[in-house]
Amino acid sequence: MQFTLFEAVIWSLVIVLAIIIVILIFYLxxxxxxxxxxxxxxxxxxxxxxxxxxxxxxxEEEGELLSKKQKAIIKQFKKGLxxxxxxxxxxxxxxxxxxxxxxxxxxxxNSLYKKIGLLNYAIKKLRSKQWHIVAIxxxxxxxxxxxxxxxxxxxxxxxxxxxxxxxxHLYFIELFGFExxxxxxxxxVPLSEWDQILLLGEVENFEYDETxxxxxxxxxxxxxxxxxxxxxxxxxNRLETKDTLIDLLQHKNAEIRIKTIDIITHFEILEAKEFxxxxxxxxxxxxxxxxxxxxxxxxxxxxxxxxIEHVNNNNxxxxxxALKILKRVDVNLYNKLEKNSEDAEYNRIIDYLDVSYGV
Amino acid sequence: MEYDYIIxxxxxxxxxxxxxxxxxxxxxxxxxxxxSSRETIEYLKKNSFVNYKDLLTSDVAPSISIIAPxxxxxLNIVENVRSLLSTHYVNYDVIIVNDGSKDDSLxxxxxxxxxxxxxxxxxxRVPTKPLRAxxxxxxxxxxxKLIVVDKENGxxxxxxxxxINISESRYLACIDVDCLLLExxxxxxxxxFLEYTDRKVIASGGVIRIANSCKIEDGKLLEVNYPDKxxxxxxxxxxxxxxxxGRMAWARLNGLLVISGAxxxxxxxxxxxxxxxxxxxxxxxMEIIVRMRRYMEEExxxxxxxxxxxxxxxxxxxxxxxxxxxQRNRWTRGTIEVLKxxxxxxxxxxxxxxxxxxxxxxMIFERYAPIVEVLGMIYFIFLIIYQPLSWSFILGxxxxxxxxxxxxxxxxxxxxxxxxxxxxxxxxxxxxILTVFLEPFILHPLVLYAAMRxxxxxxxxxxxxxxxxxxKGLSKS
Amino acid sequence: MSKKxxxxxxxxxxxxxxxxxRLEKDGHHLLMAKNGKEAIELIENxxxxxxxxxxxxxxxxxxxxxxxxxNKLESKTPILVFSSSGxxxxxxxxxxxxxxxxxxxxxxxxxxxxxxKRMLL
Numbered sequence: 001m002q003f004t005l006f007e008a009v010i011w012s013l014v015i016v017l018a019i020i021i022v023i024l025i026f027y028l029x030x031x032x033x034x035x036x037x038x039x040x041x042x043x044x045x046x047x048x049x050x051x052x053x054x055x056x057x058x059x060e061e062e063g064e065l066l067s068k069k070q071k072a073i074i075k076q077f078k079k080g081l082x083x084x085x086x087x088x089x090x091x092x093x094x095x096x097x098x099x100x101x102x103x104x105x106x107x108x109x110n111s112l113y114k115k116i117g118l119l120n121y122a123i124k125k126l127r128s129k130q131w132h133i134v135a136i137x138x139x140x141x142x143x144x145x146x147x148x149x150x151x152x153x154x155x156x157x158x159x160x161x162x163x164x165x166x167x168x169h170l171y172f173i174e175l176f177g178f179e180x181x182x183x184x185x186x187x188x189v190p191l192s193e194w195d196q197i198l199l200l201g202e203v204e205n206f207e208y209d210e211t212x213x214x215x216x217x218x219x220x221x222x223x224x225x226x227x228x229x230x231x232x233x234x235x236x237n238r239l240e241t242k243d244t245l246i247d248l249l250q251h252k253n254a255e256i257r258i259k260t261i262d263i264i265t266h267f268e269i270l271e272a273k274e275f276x277x278x279x280x281x282x283x284x285x286x287x288x289x290x291x292x293x294x295x296x297x298x299x300x301x302x303x304x305x306x307x308i309e310h311v312n313n314n315n316x317x318x319x320x321x322a323l324k325i326l327k328r329v330d331v332n333l334y335n336k337l338e339k340n341s342e343d344a345e346y347n348r349i350i351d352y353l354d355v356s357y358g359v
Numbered sequence: 360m361e362y363d364y365i366i367x368x369x370x371x372x373x374x375x376x377x378x379x380x381x382x383x384x385x386x387x388x389x390x391x392x393x394x395s396s397r398e399t400i401e402y403l404k405k406n407s408f409v410n411y412k413d414l415l416t417s418d419v420a421p422s423i424s425i426i427a428p429x430x431x432x433x434l435n436i437v438e439n440v441r442s443l444l445s446t447h448y449v450n451y452d453v454i455i456v457n458d459g460s461k462d463d464s465l466x467x468x469x470x471x472x473x474x475x476x477x478x479x480x481x482x483x484r485v486p487t488k489p490l491r492a493x494x495x496x497x498x499x500x501x502x503x504k505l506i507v508v509d510k511e512n513g514x515x516x517x518x519x520x521x522x523i524n525i526s527e528s529r530y531l532a533c534i535d536v537d538c539l540l541l542e543x544x545x546x547x548x549x550x551x552f553l554e555y556t557d558r559k560v561i562a563s564g565g566v567i568r569i570a571n572s573c574k575i576e577d578g579k580l581l582e583v584n585y586p587d588k589x590x591x592x593x594x595x596x597x598x599x600x601x602x603x604x605g606r607m608a609w610a611r612l613n614g615l616l617v618i619s620g621a622x623x624x625x626x627x628x629x630x631x632x633x634x635x636x637x638x639x640x641x642x643x644x645m646e647i648i649v650r651m652r653r654y655m656e657e658e659x660x661x662x663x664x665x666x667x668x669x670x671x672x673x674x675x676x677x678x679x680x681x682x683x684x685x686q687r688n689r690w691t692r693g694t695i696e697v698l699k700x701x702x703x704x705x706x707x708x709x710x711x712x713x714x715x716x717x718x719x720x721x722m723i724f725e726r727y728a729p730i731v732e733v734l735g736m737i738y739f740i741f742l743i744i745y746q747p748l749s750w751s752f753i754l755g756x757x758x759x760x761x762x763x764x765x766x767x768x769x770x771x772x773x774x775x776x777x778x779x780x781x782x783x784x785x786x787x788x789x790x791x792i793l794t795v796f797l798e799p800f801i802l803h804p805l806v807l808y809a810a811m812r813x814x815x816x817x818x819x820x821x822x823x824x825x826x827x828x829x830x831k832g833l834s835k836s
Numbered sequence: 837m838s839k840k841x842x843x844x845x846x847x848x849x850x851x852x853x854x855x856x857x858r859l860e861k862d863g864h865h866l867l868m869a870k871n872g873k874e875a876i877e878l879i880e881n882x883x884x885x886x887x888x889x890x891x892x893x894x895x896x897x898x899x900x901x902x903x904x905x906x907n908k909l910e911s912k913t914p915i916l917v918f919s920s921s922g923x924x925x926x927x928x929x930x931x932x933x934x935x936x937x938x939x940x941x942x943x944x945x946x947x948x949x950x951x952x953k954r955m956l957l
Binding site: 006007010011013014017018020021024025028029031032035036039131132135136139162163167190191192193194196197198200201224231235316317320345348349352355 | 404405407408410413414416417418419420421478480482483484550552553554555556557749751752755756758759762763765766769772773776780783785788789791792
């Protein structure tokens with residue numbers, strides 16, 4: 001075997017790798033030092049900005065429109081804007097305070113935000129080619145309550161990146177309240193659970209508005225809109241949607257049907273009982289379980305026969321709830337039940353019900 | 360003459376086999392490094408503007424049960440539970456499964472948390488060993504999230520299954536009780552489950568970081584330190600490589616086969632549908648993921664196994680060789696067992712990435728790599744003895760392999776510096792570099808040895824029990 | 837009249853600075869804590885006249901601070917908690933543990949100043 005060519009290749013590779021590694025070692029050293037220095041500087045600059053911001057806010061409280069001191073502070077802020085690193089720190093500091101204080105101060109901060117020119121940077125971000133920059137832009141604009149970019153953001157509600165459209169949806173709800181919900185009319189994309197959690201977090205802050213028509217969204221073609229609005233129905237106790245809710249029990253989407261049963265349970269809508277019992281054999285196990293949770297709240301003695309049919313159900317949860325409810329609504333009938341069966345699960349449930357609830 | 364010719368050919372076959380294998384390994388590393396850097400950048404972009412706080416106050420945040428099996432953890436159990444109870448999340452409970460401990464764990468818990476025995480109807484959907492003292496809850500409303508179950512000993516998988524039966528939550532966070540979770544762990548881990556609308560996320564895995572020498576007080580991580588022992592240092596480097604490079608890349612390919620048993624989040628319904636953890640293997644954490652994935656593939660349901668690279672879970676790594684070797688020995692046996700149980704999916708196109716990529720990769724580079732490496736060394740020694748090899752060739756080849764391994768360690772360290780930069784102290788950079796250079800001589804031989812022992816034990820020593828890890832306890836390190 | 841000592845535990849650095857400025861203008865002496873742990877240390881060492889604390893904080897939550905003051909130190913120092921929206925349950929717990937007053941975020945520093953004056957009477 002002849003190895004000489006092989007050797008040459010190996011040794012040249014070794015040299016190349018060795019050089020790369022030496023470079024990497026030096027680079028690592030420099031990188032680590034830079035990170036340390038940068039972190040230190042960031043902390044210093046952040047402290048400075050925090051102080052300036054607060055001085056500005058209190059300076060205005062004391063007197064006329066723009067004091068000398070305030071003008072000086074604005075100048076200081078503007079100086080920082082040139083550097084991207086400092087811009088980020090300034091924005092972050094503003095945001096940090098934004099949701100924590102109330103009333104006049106917020107307005108002051110928002111106007112300061114415009115005065116120092118940060119607003120322009122945020123609007124510029126909307127035109128970026130990178131999706132995450134666009135998303136950050138919308139986020140800044142919604143936090144600082146900039147209403148005039150409404151039309152450009154309305155084009156983003158069906159954006160292909162969920163992160164971007166999520167910010168756009170939040171923008172509308174946060175700035176325009178119930179009216180902002182109208183973006184749901186044009187929504188063609190899904191709303192993930194994560195989206196819904198964030199949106200509901202904002203919706204919770206709404207003032208109650210009776211005139212809002214939730215019904216049209218409960219009939220939306222977009223199943224995600226239906227799911228989302230069901231949450232709103234529950235949040236604001238919109239009982240007038242009752243008839244629509246009962247229709248939704250037959251929706252083609254199983255998730256919507258289950259969610260509707262949850263809501264009906266929450267409102268204890270009695271009309272749904274007969275409706276579901278009649279089609280009980282056709283519905284899925286998950287719906288059945290949800291329905292029994294509903295029965296736990298609304299069952300009466302006349303439901304005893306229905307319950308008896310299910311005390312031997314194969315599904316543990318249904319069996320358990322059927323027995324438990326039966327015991328509550330008709331204890332005589334419950335006591336007449338065979339207390340010992342071949343089904344070990346059944347025996348355990350009976351044992352549990354008789355021990356923990358007493359006879 | 361004839362004889363010499365045959366030997367020569369055999370040598371040549373071996374020669375090309377090892378060459379191809381080496382090229383494959385190096386190539387796969389390069390590819391994984393590329394994928395992982397892409398995934399890391401995407402993850403950082405995605406989460407650069409996320410506000411997790413909304414999840415904390417939401418009524419619609421999904422329920423999560425933390426399930427932590429405990430066996431003879433009396434030393435730290437009270438403190439560990441306290442740390443779990445201080446997680447920042449609304450809708451969760453903590454289920455501690457005392458797996459037939461022979462010490463006073465249960466008594467300590469009862470005393471510290473004011474527990475009382477309650478009647479609890481368990482839906483026995485996964486078979487487990489029976490309860491011993493029963494189910495306990497606290498009388499103090501401050502600890503309302505805590506459930507303690509005392510059962511007969513059945514091993515870790517059995518204890519986890521018991522927790523699965525007790526839980527009524529949508530998601531299960533299965534963890535080692537001695538892990539330290541950062542407060543926002545659940546929020547971050549649950550996010551992928553809620554994000555996707557076009558596929559079901561069945562599990563998400565977290566990074567495991569090494570807590571040795573870190574400053575920990577009252578179950579909180581106060582300061583990240585770099586330990587002094589070389590074994591610990593080397594493991595830190597190894598974990599960085601494996602979690603920041605390897606798993607991140609596999610997450611990109613949706614081909615993750617393992618979620619560390621120390622911290623993972625699962626969809627409870629799917630976990631129950633596949634029958635919970637397998638109590639017969641020592642690789643139960645890997646096995647359940649493979650089984651859940653297999654189930655989704657067979658049902659033709661779109662799914663994903665997600666991965667969160669944030670440093671959320673800190674745990675103590677073995678600090679002496681004996682325990683380290685027994686841990687790796689167990690991992691090796693786990694891998695062999697899991698691959699054997701699921702050999703149906705090997706090179707099976709019906710299982711997509713799982714069958715054609717993940718499984719074969721695991722088989723070739725995790726299962727067989729140590730064996731090939733040892734054979735390679737033997738072959739090399741054989742060559743040195745029987746063939747007049749030049750020393751420059753031997754040295755060159757050795758350096759080449761060595762430098763390549765250094766290169767990947769450096770990639771891992773740079774990833775860490777650019778993303779999480781946990782080892783902030785001045786001077787650690789030098790120690791890290793030193794570790795990169797020494798690790799192939801300190802840790803790698805032990806890993807190889809343990810892997811060979813694992814193979815031996817698997818085939819010839821079937822009765823081998825779990826390696827017992829002696830805990831020092833996080834608070835004392 | 838000597839200055840009244842107030843411990844302020846709040847992890848949001850800008851907010852805590854804002855409140856500090858406001859309350860110092862009223863003539864109080866402010867002691868700042870970034871988390872519950874620091875708050876407890878300050879309370880033990882300085883024996884303040886009033887405690888202002890956020891509910892959700894790192895290391896030790898506001899609830900634990902209250903519980904520590906009332907149960908461990910057995911002190912009657914008035915406590916005011918800050919809560920965010922959606923933490924109603926926590927506020928109830930805080931009152932059960934012995935908090936005297938609460939304010940929900942977003943805060944108005946002027947309102948806080950008035951309440952602080954009243955609580956220090």
